[in-house]
Amino acid sequence: MGKGTLVIGASHAGVQCASALRDAGYAERIILVGEDDALPYHRPPLSKTFICAKVSEEDIELKSHAFYTDEQVELRRGLRADFICREARTVTLSNGETLEYDNLVLATGSRPRLWRKGEMPGNVHVLRTLADARQIVRTLKATDGTVAIVGGGYVGLELAATVRTQFGRDVVIIEASGRLLSRSASPLLSDWVARQHVLAGSRLLLNTPMVGFETSDGVVDAVVLDGQPDVKASVVILGLGIVPNEELALQAGIRCADGIMVDEFCRTDDPCVYAIGDCTRFSVAQVDRMVRLECVQNAHDQARTVAATIAGNPTPYRPVPWFWSDQMGSKLQTVGFLDNAVSSITHGDIENGKGSFFHFDSEKNLCAAETVNNPAIHMQIRRAMAAGKKLEQQRFEHEGKLDLKV
Ligand SMILES: Cc1cc2nc3c(=O)[nH]c(=O)nc-3n(C[C@H](O)[C@H](O)[C@H](O)COP(=O)(O)OP(=O)(O)OC[C@H]3O[C@@H](n4cnc5c(N)ncnc54)[C@H](O)[C@@H]3O)c2cc1C
Structure with a gap:
């Protein structure tokens, strides 16, 4: 057995990474270190259902206690990773303990500004x-x-x-x-x-x-x-807004620029160190800038990307970002990038609570869609975008005949 994979940050990205590693057949040691004392939990309900007591702390756990035992993921809660020594491939924790790694995954997330x-x-x-x-x-x-x-x-x-x-x-x-x-x-x-x-x-x-x-x-x-x-x-x-937690990476001399810089396999400029989730910045084909995606989709998809790479099956990450928000009894969902939008078409009866805004680039292809209480349309667009399908503006011009089949 080697020294295994050490994941710093036990939230959406870190927990998903541990889980995806086991799903990919990774049999080495996995240690998951998190500063939070609580069993890792979903953050989205905190602002939606948790503060008005519609769900309990147990309801929002990312995984049950049994997951960590059954999958042999060593969860170390209430401990901060303070120092990375890349030469020795070690990380020192806030309790003075030093852990060794073959692969280090930084899933340190972000904090409120x-x-x-x-x-x-x-x-x-x-x-x-x-x-x-x-x-x-x-x-x-x-x-x-x-x-x-x-x-x-x-x-x-x-x-x-x-x-x-x-x-x-x-x-x-x-x-x-x-x-x-x-x-x-x-x-x-x-x-x-x-x-x-x-x-x-x-x-x-x-x-x-x-x-x-x-x-x-x-x-x-x-x-x-x-x-x-x-x-x-x-x-x-x-x-x-939020600020990426990049200080640990910066201390180790890993390249950061308002986020830990990663490539399409979520590799940093150290081949043994990866980064995933809110703490990362990377380039995407769809837009002409480096992006930080602050959403669960990105945390999960980057986690799966890293797990596949570590497990020996590298597959590049090509994000189709999506996000949801629940407000005033409505479900808002967004998919795609709005950067290149030059025109828009509205469907449905948004004023009465159900409809969609479709946004198109200069070549008249769909680049983003925002839906209000319209999850079926959101899912169809997501699937089409994930399959790399171009959705031309003309498809959306006659609302009654919308055909999004991939
Ligand atoms: C109230 C709220 C509502 C949200 N709603 C939505 C939503 O509806 N949809 C959506 O897609 N997204 C939503 N988000 C955003 C989503 O929660 C984040 O994108 C997601 O949590 C990112 O996951 P992450 O694991 O990358 O980072 P984080 O969740 O920030 O987790 C990083 C973890 O790393 C730990 N850590 C950091 N540094 C260290 C260290 N040195 N040592 C040990 N541990 C460390 C932190 O304590 C933290 O637990 C919401 C966020 C909030 C706060």
């Missing part, structure tokens, strides 16, 4: 971990008054929806740019989402940069805005 130098008065929260979610629930239960959500990205908006509809609180959404979801959705979907939040009774402030907090006795009581009156709030949740 904080306000300025991490200034966090009382009742100001971010949401990334189960511990964050538990703390938000405690604060919501212990307070009344307005909840301010700073940042109109998916996590912030899901929280806004849950807090407004399930906790019945007054909600103010504060967004610095001119529209919600500006990094991840088309203007068509942004506008629809904005209308749903306003219809549910939330106050929406666009083009409104936050400049700080007003506090009393160390606890927040208002968000200070640029050129506008302060927003009084007893709770503030920051959804300012």
